[in-house]
Amino acid sequence: MNDTFLQACRGEKTDYTPVWFMRQAGRYLPEYQAVRGKVSFLELCKNPELCTEVSIQPVDILDVDAAIMFSDILIPMEAMNLRLEFHEGRGPVFPDPIRDRQGVDDLLVPDPDEAMPFVMETIRLLRRELKVPLIGFSGAPFTLATYLIEGGSSKVFLETKRMMYQAPELYHALLAKITECTSLYLQAQARAGAQALQIFDSWVGILAPDDYRRFALPYVQSIISDLRKVTDIPVIYFANNGATLIELTKTAGADVLGLDWRIDIKDAVARVGDHAVQGNLDPVALFLPQDQLEARIKRILDNAAGARGHIFNLGHGILPQTPPEQARIAVEAVHRFSGR
Numbered sequence: 001m002n003d004t005f006l007q008a009c010r011g012e013k014t015d016y017t018p019v020w021f022m023r024q025a026g027r028y029l030p031e032y033q034a035v036r037g038k039v040s041f042l043e044l045c046k047n048p049e050l051c052t053e054v055s056i057q058p059v060d061i062l063d064v065d066a067a068i069m070f071s072d073i074l075i076p077m078e079a080m081n082l083r084l085e086f087h088e089g090r091g092p093v094f095p096d097p098i099r100d101r102q103g104v105d106d107l108l109v110p111d112p113d114e115a116m117p118f119v120m121e122t123i124r125l126l127r128r129e130l131k132v133p134l135i136g137f138s139g140a141p142f143t144l145a146t147y148l149i150e151g152g153s154s155k156v157f158l159e160t161k162r163m164m165y166q167a168p169e170l171y172h173a174l175l176a177k178i179t180e181c182t183s184l185y186l187q188a189q190a191r192a193g194a195q196a197l198q199i200f201d202s203w204v205g206i207l208a209p210d211d212y213r214r215f216a217l218p219y220v221q222s223i224i225s226d227l228r229k230v231t232d233i234p235v236i237y238f239a240n241n242g243a244t245l246i247e248l249t250k251t252a253g254a255d256v257l258g259l260d261w262r263i264d265i266k267d268a269v270a271r272v273g274d275h276a277v278q279g280n281l282d283p284v285a286l287f288l289p290q291d292q293l294e295a296r297i298k299r300i301l302d303n304a305a306g307a308r309g310h311i312f313n314l315g316h317g318i319l320p321q322t323p324p325e326q327a328r329i330a331v332e333a334v335h336r337f338s339g340r
């Protein structure tokens, strides 16, 4: 068993810098496309054997130091009694967005083992196969709420902010329900065998610090403090576009702070104190010629040298257009430069 990733999460000294990539199981891999060509995205998410297969693909192909279970952050939202569709080329759609009290009241807080047995089964199957640690995950309540309120992806988040500013009681009622669901969901993943948990706060960078402190952070804190009562596995909190929020995100209670590429990792390390950090190569750097790609990797490794644990990653998900060979070159360079 290669435990380097877990050691880095706990801030222990490691023989080399472990690396994995957000969205490493996905569309840039022809092997993923081959599986996905046979089933819809939601069918894939609900098939433990296929989820296991596509989660293992990047471990074998890229030689990364951790696997992430294949699923989506929106799967538990469907289990809360919401209609969820994935439209080709457009992403997730909730045809009945939540805008009023009735919408919030109609949401269920499901038993995750009963409502999402396929996720727990995927975790159990993966643990039997993998020789690297398995990461489970969820969305953070704020990020999940944006999809529910907007009805899908968004750029300006008008409806979300409108509810937050003009109907704060409704907003908080919705967030409380999503938080309860997410909390139970992550605990169930830990029981099933996940060895670390990542909370994705993909859209939180649209919030001013004071709004983040009031409308997003308390819910992440609550999930992590609930987790601490039942498990000691590491928790990674990825607040995308969160450079202006670091002093706040470090109070979330996570072991590891995920960093996007917009912040210099040296600056982040100076500001996060005794947290381990994860990141933060610009995903577009994977399109560079090898020497330039390696120079950027080296710079991140050097600048993170003072951290209490560094897990190399991209600053956000790997892009579907990425040549897999480039991702493999990057993993090899991280390992070579850090002494494996």
Ligand code: 1CP
Binding pocket: 022, 023, 024, 025, 026, 027, 036, 041, 068, 069, 070, 071, 072, 073, 074, 086, 091, 092, 137, 152, 153, 154, 200, 202, 240, 316, 317
């Ligand atoms: O057509 C397809 O095959 C679907 C593409 C796809 C994939 C491969 C979607 C739809 N989701 C996923 C898998 C996925 N999503 C994983 C597991 C794979 C891995 O990481 O290796 C994970 C962890 C996610 C998480 C996720 N889903 C996030 C958070 C991470 C991030 O990138 O910020 C978000 C925001 C989603 C929503 C979502 N699901 C799918 C898409 C295209 C999106 C993004 C839509 C948007 O931009 O709003």
